[in-house]
Amino acid sequence: MTAANGKKHGKKEQTDRYEIRLSGSGGQGLILAGVILATAIGVGDGKNAVQTQSYGPEARGGASRADVVVSEQEIYYPKTMKLDLLLALTQEACDRYYPDMKEGGILVIDTSLVTQVPTKKYYGFPFVRLAREEIGHAMVANVIALGAIAELAGIVTKESLKEAVLERAPRGTEEKNEKALELGFKIAREAKRKA
Amino acid sequence: MTAANGKKHGKKEQTDRYEIRLSGSGGQGLILAGVILATAIGVGDGKNAVQTQSYGPEARGGASRADVVVSEQEIYYPKTMKLDLLLALTQEACDRYYPDMKEGGILVIDTSLVTQVPTKKYYGFPFVRLAREEIGHAMVANVIALGAIAELAGIVTKESLKEAVLERAPRGTEEKNEKALELGFKIAREAKRKA
Amino acid sequence: MMEKIAHGSDVTHHYLRPKKKFPNVWCAGCGNGIVMGALIRSIDRLDLDKDNVAVVSGIGCSSRMPVYLDFNTLHTTHGRALAFATGVKIAKPNLTVIVITGDGDALAIGGNHFIHTCRRNINITTILIDNRIYGMTGGQFAPTTPGGSFATTAPYGNYEKQFDVVKLAIGAGASYVARGTVYHVQQLEKLIEAGIKKKGFSVVDVVSNCHTYYGRFNKEGDAVEMLSWMKKHAMPIEAVRKIPPEKMKGKFVTGLIHEHDATEFTHEYQMMVDRLAQKEAEK
Amino acid sequence: MMEKIAHGSDVTHHYLRPKKKFPNVWCAGCGNGIVMGALIRSIDRLDLDKDNVAVVSGIGCSSRMPVYLDFNTLHTTHGRALAFATGVKIAKPNLTVIVITGDGDALAIGGNHFIHTCRRNINITTILIDNRIYGMTGGQFAPTTPGGSFATTAPYGNYEKQFDVVKLAIGAGASYVARGTVYHVQQLEKLIEAGIKKKGFSVVDVVSNCHTYYGRFNKEGDAVEMLSWMKKHAMPIEAVRKIPPEKMKGKFVTGLIHEHDATEFTHEYQMMVDRLAQKEAEK
Amino acid sequence: MTETDPKPPVSEGNEKAARGDKASPGKYVYDGRTPPINIFLHWCKACNICIAFCPKKVLEPDREGKPTLAHPEKCTQCAICWLHCPDFAITSNYK
Amino acid sequence: MTETDPKPPVSEGNEKAARGDKASPGKYVYDGRTPPINIFLHWCKACNICIAFCPKKVLEPDREGKPTLAHPEKCTQCAICWLHCPDFAITSNYK
Amino acid sequence: MKRSGIGKARLLQGNEACVRGALYAGVEFFAGYPITPSTEVAEAMARELPRNGGKFIQMEDEIASIAAVIGASNAGCKAMTATSGPGYSLMQENIGYAYMTETPCVIINVQRGGPSTGLPTKIAQSDTMQARWGTHGDYTAIAVAPSTVKECFEETVRAFNLSERFRTPVTVLSDEVLGHMREMMVIPEKGELEVTERHKPDVPHEWYKHFEISPSFVSPMASFGEGYRYNVTGLTHDEDGFPTANPIEIKNKMEKLRFKIERFADEIHKIRMDMMDDAHFTVVSYGSVSRAARQAVTMARERRIKVGAIQLRTIWPFPDMKLREMFAGVRKVIVAELNMGQLVNEIKRVAPRHTEVFSLARYDGEVMTPHQILEKIREVIK
Amino acid sequence: MKRSGIGKARLLQGNEACVRGALYAGVEFFAGYPITPSTEVAEAMARELPRNGGKFIQMEDEIASIAAVIGASNAGCKAMTATSGPGYSLMQENIGYAYMTETPCVIINVQRGGPSTGLPTKIAQSDTMQARWGTHGDYTAIAVAPSTVKECFEETVRAFNLSERFRTPVTVLSDEVLGHMREMMVIPEKGELEVTERHKPDVPHEWYKHFEISPSFVSPMASFGEGYRYNVTGLTHDEDGFPTANPIEIKNKMEKLRFKIERFADEIHKIRMDMMDDAHFTVVSYGSVSRAARQAVTMARERRIKVGAIQLRTIWPFPDMKLREMFAGVRKVIVAELNMGQLVNEIKRVAPRHTEVFSLARYDGEVMTPHQILEKIREVIK
Numbered sequence A, B: 001m002t003a004a005n006g007k008k009h010g011k012k013e014q015t016d017r018y019e020i021r022l023s024g025s026g027g028q029g030l031i032l033a034g035v036i037l038a039t040a041i042g043v044g045d046g047k048n049a050v051q052t053q054s055y056g057p058e059a060r061g062g063a064s065r066a067d068v069v070v071s072e073q074e075i076y077y078p079k080t081m082k083l084d085l086l087l088a089l090t091q092e093a094c095d096r097y098y099p100d101m102k103e104g105g106i107l108v109i110d111t112s113l114v115t116q117v118p119t120k121k122y123y124g125f126p127f128v129r130l131a132r133e134e135i136g137h138a139m140v141a142n143v144i145a146l147g148a149i150a151e152l153a154g155i156v157t158k159e160s161l162k163e164a165v166l167e168r169a170p171r172g173t174e175e176k177n178e179k180a181l182e183l184g185f186k187i188a189r190e191a192k193r194k195a
Numbered sequence C, D: 001m002m003e004k005i006a007h008g009s010d011v012t013h014h015y016l017r018p019k020k021k022f023p024n025v026w027c028a029g030c031g032n033g034i035v036m037g038a039l040i041r042s043i044d045r046l047d048l049d050k051d052n053v054a055v056v057s058g059i060g061c062s063s064r065m066p067v068y069l070d071f072n073t074l075h076t077t078h079g080r081a082l083a084f085a086t087g088v089k090i091a092k093p094n095l096t097v098i099v100i101t102g103d104g105d106a107l108a109i110g111g112n113h114f115i116h117t118c119r120r121n122i123n124i125t126t127i128l129i130d131n132r133i134y135g136m137t138g139g140q141f142a143p144t145t146p147g148g149s150f151a152t153t154a155p156y157g158n159y160e161k162q163f164d165v166v167k168l169a170i171g172a173g174a175s176y177v178a179r180g181t182v183y184h185v186q187q188l189e190k191l192i193e194a195g196i197k198k199k200g201f202s203v204v205d206v207v208s209n210c211h212t213y214y215g216r217f218n219k220e221g222d223a224v225e226m227l228s229w230m231k232k233h234a235m236p237i238e239a240v241r242k243i244p245p246e247k248m249k250g251k252f253v254t255g256l257i258h259e260h261d262a263t264e265f266t267h268e269y270q271m272m273v274d275r276l277a278q279k280e281a282e283k
Numbered sequence E, F: 001m002t003e004t005d006p007k008p009p010v011s012e013g014n015e016k017a018a019r020g021d022k023a024s025p026g027k028y029v030y031d032g033r034t035p036p037i038n039i040f041l042h043w044c045k046a047c048n049i050c051i052a053f054c055p056k057k058v059l060e061p062d063r064e065g066k067p068t069l070a071h072p073e074k075c076t077q078c079a080i081c082w083l084h085c086p087d088f089a090i091t092s093n094y095k
Numbered sequence G, H: 001m002k003r004s005g006i007g008k009a010r011l012l013q014g015n016e017a018c019v020r021g022a023l024y025a026g027v028e029f030f031a032g033y034p035i036t037p038s039t040e041v042a043e044a045m046a047r048e049l050p051r052n053g054g055k056f057i058q059m060e061d062e063i064a065s066i067a068a069v070i071g072a073s074n075a076g077c078k079a080m081t082a083t084s085g086p087g088y089s090l091m092q093e094n095i096g097y098a099y100m101t102e103t104p105c106v107i108i109n110v111q112r113g114g115p116s117t118g119l120p121t122k123i124a125q126s127d128t129m130q131a132r133w134g135t136h137g138d139y140t141a142i143a144v145a146p147s148t149v150k151e152c153f154e155e156t157v158r159a160f161n162l163s164e165r166f167r168t169p170v171t172v173l174s175d176e177v178l179g180h181m182r183e184m185m186v187i188p189e190k191g192e193l194e195v196t197e198r199h200k201p202d203v204p205h206e207w208y209k210h211f212e213i214s215p216s217f218v219s220p221m222a223s224f225g226e227g228y229r230y231n232v233t234g235l236t237h238d239e240d241g242f243p244t245a246n247p248i249e250i251k252n253k254m255e256k257l258r259f260k261i262e263r264f265a266d267e268i269h270k271i272r273m274d275m276m277d278d279a280h281f282t283v284v285s286y287g288s289v290s291r292a293a294r295q296a297v298t299m300a301r302e303r304r305i306k307v308g309a310i311q312l313r314t315i316w317p318f319p320d321m322k323l324r325e326m327f328a329g330v331r332k333v334i335v336a337e338l339n340m341g342q343l344v345n346e347i348k349r350v351a352p353r354h355t356e357v358f359s360l361a362r363y364d365g366e367v368m369t370p371h372q373i374l375e376k377i378r379e380v381i382k
């Protein structure tokens, strides 16, 4: 029998709990982005991270969703409760998940695909267009988004994220991925400055 | 919900319970005899009768055993507890089941096959020999035994037993079976007179 | 009738569920939809009353088909469709019973029911959608997955041997065994039609595409590429009979491969019942 | 060795369990005992180490055999012997694995494992004691019970069709398929011996007698009569090949009916493992 | 893969011809207004089958990969597109 | 049932001959004392197989149907009886 | 369907009585695979059904048997199978399908010793909990248990009635001794026992919902070939029978499966009481043990022990409330079972505070004897 | 056997963690048949075993899978399979064979919604009772339930240990969310966790009894090919493994199956307590619900509610005594489960008189949320 009674009762736990959702449609590489993010946080930065996702017909069809919960402490409840950050790469995803956000949470959208934003406080970047035009590879939109999130949320170190991205990058695409990530950092840094 | 509380409590029930065992070896037709006896008592005489038997490897091999419990009242426990009558057609059966007899119970043996009888109070008849020699058909030894039992135990009417025997008799053997039954009645009657 | 079949639209609306759940659950380009089209057209050609058609399936992508079809539909447990269908057929022999199954459903977990239904020669038509993979569960190898192929449970190449569905069905006693492909839709339609007409157990093995898993893992491309492959490599039995075996290398046979006459199960049962009744009447 | 086999006594004592549970449970004259004799003599001839022989069975009269045999014995659940045996063989490929099964065990409830083991071509020798009935449960018809025969569940004559074990096994991919009878014991011994030697899945279908049920219900007499029938109606494959088919009426073929070469399952697995190791070493 | 197409007897060319129908209804001619086939875009999943196998290259993909009637005049009503559409998204207008 | 016995190549006649052993050990001759075969009556179930199939009618049933060596001198050590005994109740004495 | 042999006293085996009961209830389809000690059920069905307009088929195994039964039931037949432990285990997946698809069918389990192949020719009552929890997922099970040949008949009729009424599989828990025992019984005349027919829809087919959630939770059931063309699936589904992933629809379906039975539990429960009026002690049992219990209680009463006997003829749903009431004046309860103590846990759960519960468990393949129970009574009342 | 990736923090799926745990425990054989949501276990095994000296085979179905596992275990391998509800139901007959033949093996059941095909991609904990009562006959089951990815690893190791130690099948009750969730964990170094090896006989083979009744009731186990040539049968058997019909031998065998586990139940039980020291209320849960419970309890403590959380990592044998002790100061217990109320019945059975038991059941395919539990806590404490 194990008794984990060491912690003081009543102590507020997991005040540092941070919840992220990456959402959009299948094929945008969001599950992979979630896994990379969780790996960077967990393996790289040594925090706790849990990644969950939606399965089922929903998953095979259009919509796609990956959630990451981050904390320094033991993560009790592994699913998200109120999102600290929502990345929405489609209008549908934005409409559907916006209500799950915490007050004051960060909304990040792809401006080329999400046209009706339910709030004025949000960060918008044309990830897909940037990927195609700046990096020359539409598939790295998710990596640009990861870069932006890292910059905005500050829950992962850039080094860890870079390492995690490169570990997962298909051979020969390392450079593009790195470029994409840097681009993500940059655009978010600029946006923050402007905001 | 059914409540069978009608009967008075404490009333001694089933004082008329009568327990019979027909035992011997496979191929002596004892299960059939048990079924015939139970049918005669139940269908013919309108009493209650339960017939049980041994299954399993035991049944496929040598030994064979059929039990019949008779009562005017509802038969609660269907298996035998203490035998009122034991028919033993082999030495093995006699040795094995004699201890299951009630004090004062009736032991009936085949004198040509059971040579060591554990008591002096018993009825002995050479059923198999009689069947072969008197009826000309070794297979009716069980029917002679049934006749003898009916006479000795008095728990079944002769008419019902005859009917039950004839119902089960293979076509063309009716006469022999009837003769065998009558022979059983007769030898037992004589034995009783002598006793 | 021919016109209607050729044009399809009213056939579609007549045979698919009134509350159509389209677009269906299948991946874009999945052969299951093509087979479904061939099936309803063959039923239409036979002019069967929808109320008297029962479609039974197991579990798998292919086995999802009955949900869309406006017949009496029974979507059962994995591998057991033929056993359920046997119950349906015996209970109501006047129903036309069609089983939709996958190579996993019919030949892996359901192999025993498959061979026994073949043996009994009960009047059921089985459409076995043979995509050489377990599609529904995400691409594990099936008893039909070619040796050397890749699958999630054969990450180093499949080292198992395969069933030849046709040989297996014949070996088990099926009286009608055919093979079609989702590319050759009209041949397929006819094979299904003849299978339904056949008084006895009939199997139509349909070579189909799961590009999502099988195609992707084995670099066989998308739906179009996989259908093109079928176009190239299928060889009708009539042609096969005329050419030397070595010309068959890399090809596979299609068409009605085996047929024989044998009394049908529910018919035999009825004859037994009739004999009994006659005997009792004679008494 | 030959001497020993011919005389039997020491063979018996060497291969039967030290605490021999004889007389065995089988009815007087049951063919199961005859098969058991042939089996131990063939093993003796092959000079196998008893410790390296595993005998696996399901449930049935025939499947009781392992209990008497002084090997590693696994008496499993009804129909599943081949699946258990597959686990044993893969776990320890150096064991000689022999499966004893009945026509009900292997072909009714166990049909799926039968065809899949045939397909995989795993090095297991299956002795299928084919008495055309479920003996253990008291004489219900089996998938091998001839049409028209009587059984407790076919009181008006069997109206089902039968498996031809040989065709089924070949259709499923078995690489060695033979048939013997309990009358032709020495042929049987050799068929079993060759089956064990074969690197791959081998089936020896043994025509046997259940006079207690099948014989009695169908007026085929006692053990002697049923063995005499086998003597009369068996036709060795060598002879069959020479005579016109019409002469085969009422006869059945015995001997090694089918054999082909194919890589064996555990061998294929090992090759895969070796390839992997080599790849890793190359890195 | 290198061997030539065995030309299966059905599924290619005009369907009615393949069936060997006696009464040949004559060749289909586009009237310039009624599209030869209807495409239900809502059911279409952009699998590309119709486009790839149309022998007359009548169809071309739109931005989403769904078929558009690029050359209606070339259509022969051969039926290949709608018989192969796994999603029942094509019907013919040829009555 | 009416057709003639197809004479399977094995299982009948002298076993060694059936196996085609080169060294023929000569015919067995009963020495008048050692019984040619031993019968373990305890294991025997009186199935009658040995008696029925002994080609030389060496065996006859006792009252219980179990075999007795009625004509030991006729035995050729053909092995049929013990190879067919389902109960391992016969062994040979021929060494 | 023709019925034979009604109204005359006859000596019947328990297994045969199940067959007679099924015929009385209108069985039209049987699929099975032989297994000791249930085989006589299949054998009698093979004889009777073809003569009575019904269908008999011996399938390749138990999985196929229950599958065929469910198929036939959906095609409109009253359908059943019979088996014993190993077969019952194999059937579990498809029994779950019957729960989910609300398909009426009857399964007779003639129990023998387990686990595994166990003791094929010896008695046990060790599939009691399995009859409630044997398949995966949630559902509410119905199981009944006869103790005499007559009850074999009656409980089989009742099993069909419950099955058709609640659109659910029902298990009859018999056992080796009961199945093989021969006893007198009079087969009731037609009309003497209630026979429930399937509730058929009376709406046009466009309105028909095969899994409608009605006030009673039990929806009318059309059959294949009757013009309704509904969909049946083992996936969790909506009222129309189409797969759903909607949490509300899922919840509704699950509650339907539960409440269609629990709400009517009172009408399903069947309990026999003997000498319970003034009892301070009671022996609770079911199946053939109840006969030994009655005998033992009679013997104890002769010794002036105030003990009664309670026989559960309905095992599942478990009669929580009824028993709690019956235990009102009862200080000590002995639960006698031929297993290592299964139902005793349920009784412990429901027993009021003043009632102590004792287990009398036998598991050596032999029957429970009246003396054994009597001895336990004496031990407990000390 | 080679082991890879030990000692480094990594993000693992629950299903993968089971595979890592199995490798850590020394698994040598896996047979399985794919089924959502357990398939990743088979897939990872297919990748890992051939590289680690083990054997992987995909069988034709679940029945064959567990059969092959039992065969391999008797041939000396640590062996396992993984499945979900429908497959678990199919395996029941042969799981019973493993109980009877005392064959160690591990079954991972990644639960999904039932009954029947149910909800393949949605979570449930509704095979809890089936893990105890799923096969026919009597036996005592062991089942463990992890709640985190790390626990998936640990409980799989423990399952192997218990299985080998007690010569019995052990079920790991995982679930869809846990199986698919990715979480950080450090794979322990060799030696960090205990790994139990099979107890081998040290007597000459003539003395060896494969089913010997020893003081601990657990007998040493030889394997095929090691020179012992024993018999294994699913029929009830004597110590030598030969079928028996002798009531005393039968009873001995049955008691062995039971007591070899029950006697050591204390060592099998594993319970995690959070904030229980001063708790008047407690939430009992298992599996992934325990995480929501911990969260809810933390939230309730912030509201000064004296509530604690109890997580059962061992479900079977049920920790009757342990819980009764833990409930000493507890007035109200909420049992939170993703089913219609299964384990709550056990808790009702064992709860002392002063402890009221409430069920919090969710069965719509969704996870239990901390808020839902919190709400129930508030409702109950009123």
Ligand SMILES: Cc1ncc(C[n+]2csc(CCOP(=O)(O)OP(=O)(O)O)c2C)c(N)n1
Pocket (backbone or CB within 6 Å): C059, C060, C061, C062, C063, C077, C078, C101, C102, C103, C104, C105, C106, C129, C131, C133, C134, C135, C136, C137, C142, C210, H033, H034, H035, H036, H062, H086, H087, H090, H117
């Ligand atoms: C008893 C059981 N085992 C396993 C599964 C999981 N399962 C569902 S479909 C499937 C395989 C389907 O393959 P196939 O029949 O070829 O159909 P496809 O998806 O390829 O059309 C499996 C293994 C299940 N649903 N039930």
Ligand SMILES: Cc1ncc(C[n+]2csc(CCOP(=O)(O)OP(=O)(O)O)c2C)c(N)n1
Pocket (backbone or CB within 6 Å): D059, D060, D061, D062, D063, D077, D078, D101, D102, D103, D104, D105, D106, D129, D131, D133, D134, D135, D136, D137, D142, D210, G033, G034, G035, G036, G062, G086, G087, G090, G117
């Ligand atoms: C799951 C299961 N179903 C049914 C049975 C009952 N059963 C035991 S043996 C047998 C048939 C045996 O037939 P076969 O394999 O031909 O063996 P035989 O007795 O004829 O040698 C059956 C149906 C069982 N033990 N287990």
Ligand code: SF4
Pocket (backbone or CB within 6 Å): C025, C026, C027, C029, C030, C031, C032, C061, C062, C131, C135, C136, C209, C210, C211, C212, C213
């Ligand atoms: S996974 Fe494969 S079989 Fe399933 S729908 Fe997609 S393409 Fe078709």
Ligand code: SF4
Pocket (backbone or CB within 6 Å): D025, D026, D027, D029, D030, D031, D032, D061, D062, D131, D135, D136, D209, D210, D211, D212, D213
């Ligand atoms: S019942 Fe038949 S198969 Fe079984 S032992 Fe007797 S003769 Fe042999």
Ligand code: SF4
Pocket (backbone or CB within 6 Å): E036, E037, E053, E054, E055, E056, E057, E058, E059, E074, E075, E076, E077, E078, E079, E080, E081, E082
């Ligand atoms: S009918 Fe034929 S020609 Fe016309 S669009 Fe379709 S495929 Fe092309």
Ligand code: SF4
Pocket (backbone or CB within 6 Å): C029, E039, E043, E044, E045, E046, E047, E048, E049, E050, E051, E065, E066, E067, E081, E084, E085, E086, E087, E088, E089, E090
């Ligand atoms: S075949 Fe059908 S689904 Fe595919 S692209 Fe054409 S219209 Fe769309």
Ligand code: SF4
Pocket (backbone or CB within 6 Å): F036, F037, F053, F054, F055, F056, F057, F058, F059, F074, F075, F076, F077, F078, F079, F080, F081, F082
């Ligand atoms: S060895 Fe041959 S000849 Fe001698 S007794 Fe036996 S069967 Fe007869």
Ligand code: SF4
Pocket (backbone or CB within 6 Å): D029, F039, F043, F044, F045, F046, F047, F048, F049, F050, F051, F065, F066, F067, F081, F084, F085, F086, F087, F088, F089, F090
């Ligand atoms: S063959 Fe064997 S068992 Fe049969 S009679 Fe001869 S010695 Fe006895």
Ligand SMILES: [Mg+2]
Pocket (backbone or CB within 6 Å): C060, C102, C103, C104, C129, C130, C131, C132, C133, C134, C135, C142
């Ligand atoms: Mg498939």
Ligand SMILES: [Mg+2]
Pocket (backbone or CB within 6 Å): D060, D102, D103, D104, D129, D130, D131, D132, D133, D134, D135, D142
């Ligand atoms: Mg047989």
